[in-house]
Amino acid sequence: MSGNMESEVGISSNSQLRVAMIIEKSRVNGPGWRTVVWVQGCTLACDGCWNQHMWPHSGGELWDVEELSKKLLSIDDVEGVTFSGGDPLQQPRALKPLLKLLRDGGRTIFLYTGYEEVELNQRQKECLELCDIAVVGRYLENQRSLDLKWRGSENQRIIFPTGKYSEEDIGEDIQEYEVHIGEDGGYTITGFPDLDEVRNMLGHPREDDSDIMNI
Numbered sequence: 001m002s003g004n005m006e007s008e009v010g011i012s013s014n015s016q017l018r019v020a021m022i023i024e025k026s027r028v029n030g031p032g033w034r035t036v037v038w039v040q041g042c043t044l045a046c047d048g049c050w051n052q053h054m055w056p057h058s059g060g061e062l063w064d065v066e067e068l069s070k071k072l073l074s075i076d077d078v079e080g081v082t083f084s085g086g087d088p089l090q091q092p093r094a095l096k097p098l099l100k101l102l103r104d105g106g107r108t109i110f111l112y113t114g115y116e117e118v119e120l121n122q123r124q125k126e127c128l129e130l131c132d133i134a135v136v137g138r139y140l141e142n143q144r145s146l147d148l149k150w151r152g153s154e155n156q157r158i159i160f161p162t163g164k165y166s167e168e169d170i171g172e173d174i175q176e177y178e179v180h181i182g183e184d185g186g187y188t189i190t191g192f193p194d195l196d197e198v199r200n201m202l203g204h205p206r207e208d209d210s211d212i213m214n215i
């Protein structure tokens with residue numbers, strides 16, 4: 001897979017980021033309380049991807065980078081912002097200035113990408129360099145493990161580009177997830193759950209997951 005996805009997916013805006021959803025506070029997407037931004041759009045098509053509704057680069061909502069940074073920096077009592085998706089590195093023109101604004105505002109950055117470092121183009125590398133922690137590599141269903149912290153498959157690696165955090169900050173490799181219950185009664189599950197366990201906990205029939213969103 002070429003690292004130069006920008007031309008392939010036609011992403012050129014440096015002032016707007018296409019966002020699928022935002023959770024203001026989570027404890028299972030990196031160290032401490034974090035705001036989580038799921039970007040919209042990914043062409044990597046990992047087999048078994050949980051977020052296939054975030055693959056199209058046409059969905060979600062376009063956010064002006066400055067407006068988005070203001071919104072994210074207005075959320076109190078969080079250590080940082082985690083970017084997931086979709087693949088954040090498929091929108092590097094908008095992502096880079098957003099990461100800078102968030103860092104300037106005192107937030108740490110955690111980023112998930114399906115790319116390996118060797119696949120990245122220059123602009124994507126510059127984004128990665130602004131991250132304190134990143135999980136890199138495709139999600140591989142045949143290497144899925146429920147014993148990993150912050151990642152879904154054994155091949156995915158945790159790296160520390162800025163040196164602000166280290167292996168010690170990962171702590172124990174244990175499965176963590178959260179269930180957020182929406183005003184409409186739907187469930188949003190984030191983290192790395194055993195879905196059967198979650199269905200049992202919620203008393204939810206296996207045949208109908210339409211009100212469960214797993215991200």
Ligand code: SF4
Binds near residue numbers: 051052115
């Ligand atoms: S990189 Fe992430 S969002 Fe993209 S297909 Fe793979 S698991 Fe899904």
